[in-house]
Amino acid sequence: MTDKRYQVFISSTFKDLEEERRAVQDAIISMGDFPVQMESFPATDESQMDFIRPLIAQSDYYVLIIGGRYGTIDEDGLSFTHKEFKYAIETGIPVLVMLHGRPETIAVAKSESTEVGKTKLREFITEAENKRIRKTWNTIDELKLRVREALDHAKRSKPRTGWVRGDSIASFDALEELNTVRKENEKFRETLGNLAVNIPLPNIPQAADLTALNLLPLILDQGYRGKKQGSSAKVQGSWISFFPLFFTNLYIRTNDWNGEYYWHINHEESCIQIGSAIAGELTWEDTAGLFKIARNTLERLVSYYTEVGLMNQSNLGETAFTEAAERIARRHRIAGVSSAFDVVEGEVTVGPAEDDHGRIPF
Structure with missing residues (x-):
């Protein structure tokens, strides 16, 4: 079988979770995959979300780390982390939620100080953990372990395209065939883009309905x-x-x-x-x-x-x-x-x- 590597987008609030983000980055690298995160973004004239969207869309998996903060709220009333999460859901990327298991133990400086922020954080957590892979963590070591477990499970249950080494492709003919498929896919995506409409999904009944x-x-x-x-x-x-x-x-x-x-x-x-x-x-x-x-x-x-x-x-x-x-x-x-x-x-x-x-x- 071809040895694949996967691109994993790391999303979270920044200042309060710097150490946790580095730990998750290390865990992903140790698995042979490629982390993508805010720290790697170059200076650019593009708005933050305009730059982030294609990086999320190109990723195979999306890891969301939630601590004690909701994050800076943009003009539309959502934090950048929340908007990244919503875009990942829209693009169909498997989302792996890493939720702090004891928020009451988080330092005050790393927690929301206003009722508005606390309410938005609670609402975000409820939305994020609904019907998707969710792990809780209390320490950085636990967080690294949970990320590894969640990624291993996601790779088995929700396989993605991933990346392969160029020398693992058997022949020039195979490369030509892949290139033809790629061009056809680009045409298909372009056509879909021209026909795109906002089609609302029906609500899922509650379990007791x-x-x-x-x-x-x-x-x-x-x-x-x-x-x-x-x-x-x-x-x-x-x-x-x-x-x-x-x-x-x-x-x-x-x-x-x-x-x-x-x-x-x-x-x-x-x-x-x-x-x-x-x-x-x-x-x-x-x-x-x-x-x-x-x-x-x-x-x-x-x-x-x-x-x-x-x-x-x-x-x-x-x-x-x-x-x-x-x-x-x-x-x-x-x-x-x-x-x-x-x-x-x-x-x-x-x-x-x-x-x-x-x-x-x-």
């Missing part, structure tokens, strides 16, 4: 005992109430290629296992193999749990689920929490198949 899904009937052949089938029903529950059954019954296959593991969803088996498990919460009868959810319902659940950070966006690795998802599932098992669903249309029943009425079971 209700959603409904349809259970579809299946027929199960029991041999000499005849056939039985489930019923049709619409079931309502919160997004999080469906998750433990989704987690347990999602059918995943893994394989390896060139030393890397990849996971894939078996959609047909997953639809049956999840549908039957949900039905099993609503009746005392054995529902195995008698219900299913539709493929588009499964994809809707996968999309939601991915967006909220419970499933990995990349299929690289041995599991589809994040550490947070596994922790939630463990907590449900420990607490013995039963899923709270309501049938809003139809009913959940098990009975003989329609073409099997009157059959003598021998």
Whole structure:
């Protein structure tokens, strides 16, 4: 495999975190990657953000260090660190948040002194840690370790283009091919730029918000005992109430290629296992193999749990689920929490198949 190096943008307030920034720079260099940060910026006539944007856009990963200060507020009401963070999100760069674990221990000189600053810092932290890789640190050594852990995880779960040595390219023909692809990509980006519009994204429902899904009937052949089938029903529950059954019954296959593991969803088996498990919460009868959810319902659940950070966006690795998802599932098992669903249309029943009425079971 090609030995890649990655460009990592370091973002934080400056004066209060100079020592921490140097430590993160050293950690990134020790991993063989390239840090990019404010200290390296030359004097320029460009505004700070005009100069920073292309550097962020060219980076593979973005490390945000948050201490006790929000930072200098620009004319638009945001600090430069906050604006860097927002631009990284807009460009789709994986953001790794390093949050101080004990802000009350930070020296007064390195903390916000006004209520406005404290409020803005709290709001920034809430925005930054929502649905993305977040690590806490208390000492510089911990910070270096957390950065290494987060980058290692991000490289596995969110692989990026990176950089390779020129002598690792096999031939002149390969270089010519890469150059052709590069030119095509530039044309594509230029076209997209000309067509760019501001398209707002729909809000993600809260975990406790209700959603409904349809259970579809299946027929199960029991041999000499005849056939039985489930019923049709619409079931309502919160997004999080469906998750433990989704987690347990999602059918995943893994394989390896060139030393890397990849996971894939078996959609047909997953639809049956999840549908039957949900039905099993609503009746005392054995529902195995008698219900299913539709493929588009499964994809809707996968999309939601991915967006909220419970499933990995990349299929690289041995599991589809994040550490947070596994922790939630463990907590449900420990607490013995039963899923709270309501049938809003139809009913959940098990009975003989329609073409099997009157059959003598021998």
